[in-house]
Amino acid sequence: MMDGPTSTKDGTGARIAEPSADAVLVRRTLEEIAPVADKVTSYFYALLFVRDPALRELFPAAMDVQRDRLLKALLTVAERMDDSAFLGEYLGHLGRGHRKYGVVAAHYPAVGEALIGALVRYAERSWDAETEAAWVRAYTAISQIMIDAASQDEAKAPAWWQAEVVSHDLRTPDIAVLTLRPDAPYPFLAGQYTTLETPWWPRVWRHYSFASAPRPDGLLTLHVKSVPAGWVSRALVHRARPGDVLRLGPPAGSMTVDHATDTGLLCLGGGTGIAPIKALVEDVAEHGDRRQVDVFYGARRGHDLYDMDTLLRLQKTFPWLAVHPVTEAQGPLPEAVRETGPWTERDAYLAGPLGMVRQGVDVLRGAGVPSERIRHDFLAELSAVGAGPAAAGGGSAEVGGVHGAHALDVPVEVVAQ
Numbered sequence: 001m002m003d004g005p006t007s008t009k010d011g012t013g014a015r016i017a018e019p020s021a022d023a024v025l026v027r028r029t030l031e032e033i034a035p036v037a038d039k040v041t042s043y044f045y046a047l048l049f050v051r052d053p054a055l056r057e058l059f060p061a062a063m064d065v066q067r068d069r070l071l072k073a074l075l076t077v078a079e080r081m082d083d084s085a086f087l088g089e090y091l092g093h094l095g096r097g098h099r100k101y102g103v104v105a106a107h108y109p110a111v112g113e114a115l116i117g118a119l120v121r122y123a124e125r126s127w128d129a130e131t132e133a134a135w136v137r138a139y140t141a142i143s144q145i146m147i148d149a150a151s152q153d154e155a156k157a158p159a160w161w162q163a164e165v166v167s168h169d170l171r172t173p174d175i176a177v178l179t180l181r182p183d184a185p186y187p188f189l190a191g192q193y194t195t196l197e198t199p200w201w202p203r204v205w206r207h208y209s210f211a212s213a214p215r216p217d218g219l220l221t222l223h224v225k226s227v228p229a230g231w232v233s234r235a236l237v238h239r240a241r242p243g244d245v246l247r248l249g250p251p252a253g254s255m256t257v258d259h260a261t262d263t264g265l266l267c268l269g270g271g272t273g274i275a276p277i278k279a280l281v282e283d284v285a286e287h288g289d290r291r292q293v294d295v296f297y298g299a300r301r302g303h304d305l306y307d308m309d310t311l312l313r314l315q316k317t318f319p320w321l322a323v324h325p326v327t328e329a330q331g332p333l334p335e336a337v338r339e340t341g342p343w344t345e346r347d348a349y350l351a352g353p354l355g356m357v358r359q360g361v362d363v364l365r366g367a368g369v370p371s372e373r374i375r376h377d378f379l380a381e382l383s384a385v386g387a388g389p390a391a392a393g394g395g396s397a398e399v400g401g402v403h404g405a406h407a408l409d410v411p412v413e414v415v416a417q
């Protein structure tokens with residue numbers, strides 16, 4: 001196992017955790033390779049596929065997105081290396097999620113060897129026997145958590161589900177609402193998301209939040225916006241038709257309602273980020289909680305508020321629900337929330353573009369909402385080392401836009417796996 005952290009006291013006498021010796025060595029390596037991260041990643045995959053060509057089949061034909069994910073996941077793990085609760089959850093999710101790619105325990109050693117091979121080559125200055133031992137310990141611990149999580153999950157759930165498209169509703173020229181029928185019961189909680197593969201882009205998986213709470217008929221609903229260069233989203237919006245069969249990975253995400261309390265909810269949904277927010281509203285309604293729920297629904301222009309009718313219908317039905325549409329002409333969505341309130345007594349839920357979620361979290365914290373009451377799916381991104389504004393907005397929405405798990409959810413994106 002990895003060494004545990006120790007703690008010391010700062011000037012005020014407060015305890016601050018000191019990183020373990022292994023964490024210090026691992027982070028030193030990552031700092032050294034940061035400027036040549038692209039090269040390290042390319043070399044890692046080259047080593048992996050040369051040594052074990054069969055593993056290439058587990059990855060998508062185009063590896064561009066994959067490359068970034070590997071490093072992000074590594075940084076996330078290194079940053080939290082001494083936080084065993086976080087690692088258990090993060091890596092457990094990763095291990096279970098890798099089942100749908102066909103990853104098995106026997107694949108892990110090859111990945112570890114390729115990782116160390118790439119680090120040895122590019123971390124020349126800091127690499128020594130002690131560093132290598134720290135990396136081997138870290139990788140062994142990480143991969144074991146993933147392997148164990150996958151094997152426990154095998155007894156409980158399939159590696160993936162097949163889901164037939166039963167309806168396809170084009171709401172705007174680039175947003176479709178898809179209803180799917182899974183081939184076996186698909187247990188999930190309102191606010192969670194799935195990972196999805198289309199028949200047109202094999203092994204390319206994307207995340208989509210469920211737009212409804214679990215339904216008695218077992219059908220699932222997704223909102224998909226076609227984004228430029230978004231292969232999967234374009235296919236789902238413009239090509240998918242009833243009868244097409246998609247593959248779904250297991251549900252994930254912790255943006256769920258705690259029914260043990262009766263705290264009110266404050267929800268921010270930007271663009272298609274309104275999908276999980278609608279699921280949360282349905283969830284509160286089904287539990288008959290009658291807690292106050294305020295939904296701020298943001299879009300660029302009025303006609304981009306494609307699900308406004310549904311929300312207004314819900315508002316009419318449920319007196320505890322207030323819906324506040326916000327277009328960009330009125331200013332940024334998080335600002336509209338700041339100007340109202342107070343929200344300090346609410347549980348907050350945010351879904352939408354990463355930039356919106358980031359700004360929303362800042363606004364809510366600034367307005368006195370405690371961090372532990374703020375839920376969203378960008379945990380990895382918003383706690384990632386060096387995640388600056390560039391990481392927040394750029395790139396295609398399909399690649400940059402959905403969920404923290406994003407950074408984690410492709411075969412061996414972790415390697416560290």
Ligand SMILES: NC(=O)C1=CN([C@@H]2O[C@H](COP(=O)(O)OP(=O)(O)OC[C@H]3O[C@@H](n4cnc5c(N)ncnc54)[C@H](O)[C@@H]3O)[C@@H](O)[C@H]2O)C=CC1
Pocket residue numbers: 193208209225269270271272273274275276297298299300304326327328332333334350351352353354355356357359377393397398400401402403
């Ligand atoms: N669970 C989640 O967090 C979910 C996230 N999404 C993501 O939400 C995004 C939706 O995209 P679109 O519909 O094109 O939304 P959009 O780009 O049209 O923006 C929607 C809202 O967010 C605001 N916004 C956008 N960027 C912002 C920034 N940097 N700072 C502050 N506010 C900002 C806009 O002003 C608007 O009110 C996609 O990236 C999708 O992947 C979608 C579903 C669920």
